[in-house]
Structures are given as C-alpha cells and as structure tokens.
Amino acid sequence: MQPFIVKLNGLASGRTVFNWVADGKFFEQFGNPDILSAEVEVTATVVNHGATVDVECSMQGTVTVPCDRCLDDLELSVETGFSEVYTPEGADLDLSQDIYDYVCTALPLQRVHPEGECNPETIKFLSK
Numbered sequence: 001m002q003p004f005i006v007k008l009n010g011l012a013s014g015r016t017v018f019n020w021v022a023d024g025k026f027f028e029q030f031g032n033p034d035i036l037s038a039e040v041e042v043t044a045t046v047v048n049h050g051a052t053v054d055v056e057c058s059m060q061g062t063v064t065v066p067c068d069r070c071l072d073d074l075e076l077s078v079e080t081g082f083s084e085v086y087t088p089e090g091a092d093l094d095l096s097q098d099i100y101d102y103v104c105t106a107l108p109l110q111r112v113h114p115e116g117e118c119n120p121e122t123i124k125f126l127s128k
C-alpha cells in the first residue's frame, strides 16, 4: 500500500485509521532543500461518508534542518495536525501535499541551536 494515499475503492464506510511515517525521502520529493532528514509519524483517521471523506490527521516526530547560525544539523520536534473534509474526484485521496504543508508550517521561522550549542568552529570562522 502506498503511504499517504487513501484508496477510495474498497474503503470501508465508517472509520479507518492509517499510520504512516514521513521520512527524509518524503520531504525530498517536494524539493525542499531545508529538510535534511525527518522521522514524523502520521496518523490519519479517515471517515468515509461516500460523497465526502473526513480526514483527521496528526503528525508527531522530528525534522532535521540546517541551523541558521552555524549550518550544523538541528533537530526540531514537530507536533501538528489538521482536519479536512475532502470531496474526492478520483479513486485515490492523496494526503501527501497537505501533510507536507502542515509539517512545514509547524516549523519555527528561527531555526537556531540554543545559545552556546552551535558548532564553535563554524562560529569562529563566521565571526572572522
């Protein structure tokens, strides 16, 4: 089964829960150079009403980005989620774009190590 895609053909009416992991490759597909690696657990609760599909999605895990100050890896924890009502047009409901968007939105704008935890070599170099 492909992750992040809900196959509507044969989806039981009522509630189905999907568990996926969004890793570095997932973010790479969207061409985001800021995300070096990731390990985000995605839980999607899908309620099939036939004409519409309710999706409640929660994402929790870590995303690694370069630190704005020293460029070393910086691990950020993310915890976010969304709920949407979809009116599917095809046989598949692809949630990957929404999952990607919500995780990116949840990341802080300022991505720096806590004071004193930056790579001292880089900082020395940059302050020259």
Ligand SMILES: [Zn+2]
Pocket (backbone or CB within 6 Å): 067, 068, 069, 070, 071, 072, 112, 113, 117, 118, 119
């Ligand atoms: Zn840093």
